[in-house]
Amino acid sequence: MEQDKLENRALGVSSIEENTGIFGALYLRISRSKGENEDTLQNHRELMAEFCREHDYTFEVYEEIVSGGKHQLEARPQLQKLLRNLGRYQAIFAVSLDRLSRNGLISQIIKKECIEHDVKIITPTQTFDLAGSEASRHLYDISSLYASMEYEMIGRRTKVNKMQRARRGEHVSGRAAYGYWRNPDTRKLEVYEPEAGMVRYIFRLYLQGLSCRKIADRLNRDGLKTQQLHDFQPTNIQQILSNPVYKGTLVFRNRKRIKKGQVYRYKIVETIVTEDAHPAIIPTEEWERVNWDKMDRGGATTLTRERPADKIGDTLLKDLLFCGICGRKLKVQKNQQGTLIVKACANRLPDHSKARCANQGIRLQILEHEVLTEIHRYQGQRVAELLQQQGRTSTLTDLHERLMLIEQQLRENEKEQTELIGPALARKLPYKQLKKVHTRVKQHPVLQKARDKIRKQIRDIATLPPLDSKTHRMGSFETFQSLPVGQRNEILKQVIQRIHYVRIMPEEIRKQSTRSPERQTYPFRYTIEYA
Numbered sequence: 335m336e337q338d339k340l341e342n343r344a345l346g347v348s349s350i351e352e353n354t355g356i357f358g359a360l361y362l363r364i365s366r367s368k369g370e371n372e373d374t375l376q377n378h379r380e381l382m383a384e385f386c387r388e389h390d391y392t393f394e395v396y397e398e399i400v401s402g403g404k405h406q407l408e409a410r411p412q413l414q415k416l417l418r419n420l421g422r423y424q425a426i427f428a429v430s431l432d433r434l435s436r437n438g439l440i441s442q443i444i445k446k447e448c449i450e451h452d453v454k455i456i457t458p459t460q461t462f463d464l465a466g467s468e469a470s471r472h473l474y475d476i477s478s479l480y481a482s483m484e485y486e487m488i489g490r491r492t493k494v495n496k497m498q499r500a501r502r503g504e505h506v507s508g509r510a511a512y513g514y515w516r517n518p519d520t521r522k523l524e525v526y527e528p529e530a531g532m533v534r535y536i537f538r539l540y541l542q543g544l545s546c547r548k549i550a551d552r553l554n555r556d557g558l559k560t561q562q563l564h565d566f567q568p569t570n571i572q573q574i575l576s577n578p579v580y581k582g583t584l585v586f587r588n589r590k591r592i593k594k595g596q597v598y599r600y601k602i603v604e605t606i607v608t609e610d611a612h613p614a615i616i617p618t619e620e621w622e623r624v625n626w627d628k629m630d631r632g633g634a635t636t637l638t639r640e641r642p643a644d645k646i647g648d649t650l651l652k653d654l655l656f657c658g659i660c661g662r663k664l665k666v667q668k669n670q671q672g673t674l675i676v677k678a679c680a681n682r683l684p685d686h687s688k689a690r691c692a693n694q695g696i697r698l699q700i701l702e703h704e705v706l707t708e709i710h711r712y713q714g715q716r717v718a719e720l721l722q723q724q725g726r727t728s729t730l731t732d733l734h735e736r737l738m739l740i741e742q743q744l745r746e747n748e749k750e751q752t753e754l755i756g757p758a759l760a761r762k763l764p765y766k767q768l769k770k771v772h773t774r775v776k777q778h779p780v781l782q783k784a785r786d787k788i789r790k791q792i793r794d795i796a797t798l799p800p801l802d803s804k805t806h807r808m809g810s811f812e813t814f815q816s817l818p819v820g821q822r823n824e825i826l827k828q829v830i831q832r833i834h835y836v837r838i839m840p841e842e843i844r845k846q847s848t849r850s851p852e853r854q855t856y857p858f859r860y861t862i863e864y865a
């Protein structure tokens with residue numbers, strides 16, 4: 335750095351720190367032929383305004399959009415005007431030299447005028463004191479040639495450019511999220527399969543009804559570790575579940591350092607969200623389901639979307655209830671007390687009269703109870719079989735998934751151990767690395783034990799006899815009752831085709847309040863159509 339300064343001084347180039355309080359002309363130019371547009375101009379304007387603010391420069395703006403390949407002075411009235419006014423300024427500010435000129439003749443005219451009026455040319459990376467020294471003029475000539483490279487260089491570094499790239503879906507800040515790696519050629523995220531499996535597993539466990547703490551416990555029980563080789567904490571799970579990166583969405587937060595009292599804080603000034611920026615690990619629908627569900631379970635979440643008013647989630651008889659009179663599907667909704675109600679049908683009858691279907695509603699729980707009692711009595715065996723079949727498949731899927739993750743970490747462990755144990759024992763590793771190796775070595779037998787146990791469980795399930803005893807059947811129904819409502823609904827859908835429900839009340843009862851006992855206990859009937 336010090337060396338650079340000395341060299342610059344020898345060349346007659348003063349470093350920018352020495353030039354403060356200068357009044358100059360800010361010249362901005364974009365070229366349509368290079369595919370640039372108003373956005374580029376806006377980016378340059380913001381970039382230069384910030385640069386000038388930082389250095390206490392004040393300025394007047396000259397802007398032009400050049401179309402076609404015309405770079406002659408005639409095609410650039412604003413540059414002409416600037417040169418006419420040049421006597422008023424101490425400097426010309428530009429994003430880079432090539433913004434002033436990519437043309438040898440124009441750059442020579444600018445140089446001549448600047449020398450005549452003792453005006454410096456200042457870009458974010460260089461200052462040219464053309465009147466000051468022969469060396470500076472020489473550098474100006476050479477730099478004009480390299481100007482386009484300079485533009486590329488600063489362009490890549492600026493925040494404005496970062497934001498533009500974020501809009502294109504490029505990963506521009508920080509480390510890639512767990513489950514991804516950043517491809518340096520495309521600058522986009524790509525799925526890193528060894529870690530992606532863990533992400534999918536975490537989402538699946540959550541959808542099975544496990545809390546963040548339970549998921550963390552389960553991963554830790556198998557000896558699995560985070561990227562930094564720590565035990566999983568509920569917050570790690572929480573962060574993974576709510577990160578939109580996993581549905582392919584890129585979120586870039588433009589932060590600004592602002593002074594608050596005596597301390598500097600970072601404040602988010604703009605958030606850029608780009609959907610489909612990179613391949614998803616979790617299908618959007620599944621990601622949304624998890625994050626809706628997190629709100630329902632009251633978990634803290636970063637999402638602040640409004641939830642729709644009519645959302646009631648899964649119910650035991652979802653998609654199974656039909657009107658026994660007109661045949662239409664019945665709706666379930668919450669009443670003001672929060673009780674779930676099967677709505678009165680009130681559909682138009684298909685007989686072209688203006689009459690509406692008179693089928694009345696009922697508290698869902700009452701109907702559910704009736705249906706379940708009947709299913710238990712007449713379809714218990716079938717439910718038990720389905721349960722066993724489903725239980726076995728989902729347990730097997732779960733076991734295979736766990737086995738895969740454990741084997742993955744075992745491979746990583748072995749790799750790192752063969753690479754690093756030698757240097758570690760020879761005391762050639764820094765402490766931090768040593769600690770990592772130590773964790774790996776400790777983790778290894780835990781993982782091996784978990785792996786062997788799971789392998790045994792998989793073998794055991796494969797050799798289980800089919801169940802048929804009556805006691806097992808009763809036990810199964812209890813198991814059924816303990817399942818999450820969504821799963822119970824799925825099983826019922828395999829047993830039941832439709833439930834046809836009918837409840838017609840005489841006018842005088844229907845007119846009574848919904849709290850009247852006579853109305854509440856008015857009979858209904860239903861028939862179950864089995865699958």
Ligand SMILES: [Zn+2]
Nearest residue numbers: 657660679691
């Ligand atoms: Zn109806």
